Every structure is written in structure tokens, then in C-alpha cells.
Amino acid sequence: MGQQASDEALMARVATGDAGAYRLLVERHLGRAHAIALRVVGNRADAEDAVQGAFTKVWVSAPSWQPGRAAFTTWLYRIIVTTSIDTIRRRRGEIDADAALEELPDEGPGSEAQVAAAQEAERVRAAVAALPARQRVAVTLCYFEEFTNPEAAQIMGVHVKALEGLLVRARKLLRRTLE
Amino acid sequence: MNHADDSHTDDPLIRRLRAQHPAPPAADLAQRIVAHALRQPQRQPLSQRLHAALYRFFGEWHYALTFKAGLLAGFVLVGLVVGHLGRGPAAGELDPVALALGTTAAWELQP
Known part of the structure; x- marks a missing residue:
């Protein structure tokens, strides 16, 4: 068990409160989850919030997760997408000038x-x-x-x-x- | 899950989009996520929560005592009403609820 363990096997361990298995899952999927959230919400701070919220839901809901219903990745990315859209709706109307400026490329030397x-x-x-x-x-x-x-x-x-x-x-x- | 449909791979617009790579996550983000999540309690499945609640409700006599007493009183009342409606008072037989009400009314009318 470890790096080679399937997502489903890791989730079975997470369901019993195994923090090590949870850490492996987070490290395995963080890159893609963050990329999706960043594209959807448009700035790094909100993307980090969305990803953190989604992975927290994975931990909290792990005992209720049923492996046969859908692939773990489908479930995870659905949570990421839902959380990201919620973040957009929550922030709609707020002008986050600092966050927008932060995303602008540095046009220095x-x-x-x-x-x-x-x-x-x-x-x-x-x-x-x-x-x-x-x-x-x-x-x-x-x-x-x-x-x-x-x-x-x-x-x-x-x-x-x-x-x-x-x-x-x-x-x-x-x-x-x-x- | 890594192979997109091939229908638009020749589209210059999509090639242009795919040429853009997002910034990687912060180096400590995984640590922060794990630390935050582990502070939250895990939510057990509904069936387990229901089982635990029923086990406690029937296993510990002092648990939710007010609720249990209220429930018992409610059942007694429903039993009396259903019994009364179902049977109907026989000739010469006084209904217990009417008797109680009548007694109360008579007592209240006393000077």
C-alpha cells in the first residue's frame, strides 16, 4: 500500500480515519484539482479556497462514499467543479481588484x-x-x-x-x- | 481520463488554449489542506448514525427523558381518543374523558 494503491483503496482507508492515506490522495490529485479550480474561478486565492473546501469534503464524507457508484476521480472533480462555481457565485459582484492584478503577468525586464x-x-x-x-x-x-x-x-x-x-x-x- | 475527444484537436483555437498552462499550486497547499481537513470530524453514513441514535435512545433510559415522557403521554392520549371513538359509549357507561371533563366542570362551577 502507498503510492501505488488505487484511489478506491486509499478511500477505504480514509473512511476509517487514516490521515496518511488522505495525505496521499491530496498529493496525488492536487495538481489537476488546482488547475481546474484556477481556470474556473480565475484567481489563485479563490482557487485555493475552492480546492481546500473540496478536499475537506472528501475527508468528511469519506465514510459515506460508495466505491461502486462512480469513480473516485469523477466524484472528486465534480466536488471541485461545484465548489468552484459556488465560489464564483459568492464572489459575483465583488470587485476583487487585488486578486485580478495578482494574476496579471509581470511585464518587467x-x-x-x-x-x-x-x-x-x-x-x-x-x-x-x-x-x-x-x-x-x-x-x-x-x-x-x-x-x-x-x-x-x-x-x-x-x-x-x-x-x-x-x-x-x-x-x-x-x-x-x-x- | 487523459484522452480528449479527437474531434477538435486540429482546431487552432483549441491548440491556442492548450498552449496555456496554469500556475502550479503553492508548495505548502497540500499541507494546509490536510491540516485543515483533519480538524473536521468525519460524517458517518446515515444508516450508522440512525443505528447509533436508536441504540442510545433505547439503551440509555435517562437519554432524552423529556422527549420519552412526552412521547409516552402522547401515546396514552392517542390510545384514549382512538379507544373512545372506536368503541363509543355503551348505554349507561360513562366515557372516561367526558367523566373527567364533567368532573372538572362540576368542580369549577362550585362557589
């Missing part, structure tokens, strides 16, 4: 290529941030994190056709913004 790359990153970030929440989640899961459409649909709890509709609308909006 650097080559022209670095500056151009930073500007391109900011353009893409702003375009994705301007999408409605569900479209942003769909784009994040399918294009940034490269889940298949059925996987992304399962995580979002929607039909594949509904997900494809979200992606079509998102691509249209992104093209309009970026091109």
Missing part, C-alpha cells in the same frame, strides 16, 4: 518573446474568464484538462449532448473575443 507570451496568456485568461460559468467549466474540462466529452459530462452531471452545446457556444464566444 524580459525579452520581447516573454512579454508577448505573457500578454497572450492574459488574453486567453480574460477570454475564458468572460465565459458564463458552465461554459467555462466545460472548456476547462475538455480543452485544458483534456477529459473526454463523456467524462466531462459525467463530472458536470449533464448529458453529453448538453455538454457539446456548451462547448459550441463557448468556442463561438472565444473566437469572437480572441480573433
Whole structure:
């Protein structure tokens, strides 16, 4: 048991209060979970809050988790997505200028290529941030994190056709913004 | 879970999106998450919580004593009312509730 243990085996240990197994799960999935949350909420502080809330829910709900119902990753990323959308809704209307500035690329000394790359990153970030929440989640899961459409649909709890509709609308909006 | 549908991989827009990589999480984030989560109690499944609550309710006589007394009184009252409605007073038989009410009323009318 340890690094090679499956998520399901680790969750069975977490359900009995095994802190070591929980730590392994967090370390294993933190990178992707953080990337999804960061894309959806748009700034580091809120992404960290969302990820912390989601992983805390994993710990608290572990004894109730049923392995046969869904893959652990599907369940985890669904919690991440839900928590991130809740964070957006909670913060809607608040102008978090500091957080936005923090995400801007540093345009200090650097080559022209670095500056151009930073500007391109900011353009893409702003375009994705301007999408409605569900479209942003769909784009994040399918294009940034490269889940298949059925996987992304399962995580979002929607039909594949509904997900494809979200992606079509998102691509249209992104093209309009970026091109 | 790492292979996206191939339908749009040639799309320049999607290639442009995929060229952007998000910032990695803070180095101490995993530690903070674990420390925060371990301070929270784990929630047992509903069936276990129900079992524990029933076990305590029936196993410890002094647990929720007021509730138990109220419940008992409620059952007695329901029993009396159902018994009264179901049977109906026989001729010459005084209904216990009416008797009690009548006694009270008679007592209250006394000067």
C-alpha cells in the first residue's frame, strides 16, 4: 500500500480515519484539482479556497462514499467543479481588484518573446474568464484538462449532448473575443 | 481520463488554449489542506448514525427523558381518543374523558 494503491483503496482507508492515506490522495490529485479550480474561478486565492473546501469534503464524507457508484476521480472533480462555481457565485459582484492584478503577468525586464507570451496568456485568461460559468467549466474540462466529452459530462452531471452545446457556444464566444 | 475527444484537436483555437498552462499550486497547499481537513470530524453514513441514535435512545433510559415522557403521554392520549371513538359509549357507561371533563366542570362551577 502507498503510492501505488488505487484511489478506491486509499478511500477505504480514509473512511476509517487514516490521515496518511488522505495525505496521499491530496498529493496525488492536487495538481489537476488546482488547475481546474484556477481556470474556473480565475484567481489563485479563490482557487485555493475552492480546492481546500473540496478536499475537506472528501475527508468528511469519506465514510459515506460508495466505491461502486462512480469513480473516485469523477466524484472528486465534480466536488471541485461545484465548489468552484459556488465560489464564483459568492464572489459575483465583488470587485476583487487585488486578486485580478495578482494574476496579471509581470511585464518587467524580459525579452520581447516573454512579454508577448505573457500578454497572450492574459488574453486567453480574460477570454475564458468572460465565459458564463458552465461554459467555462466545460472548456476547462475538455480543452485544458483534456477529459473526454463523456467524462466531462459525467463530472458536470449533464448529458453529453448538453455538454457539446456548451462547448459550441463557448468556442463561438472565444473566437469572437480572441480573433 | 487523459484522452480528449479527437474531434477538435486540429482546431487552432483549441491548440491556442492548450498552449496555456496554469500556475502550479503553492508548495505548502497540500499541507494546509490536510491540516485543515483533519480538524473536521468525519460524517458517518446515515444508516450508522440512525443505528447509533436508536441504540442510545433505547439503551440509555435517562437519554432524552423529556422527549420519552412526552412521547409516552402522547401515546396514552392517542390510545384514549382512538379507544373512545372506536368503541363509543355503551348505554349507561360513562366515557372516561367526558367523566373527567364533567368532573372538572362540576368542580369549577362550585362557589
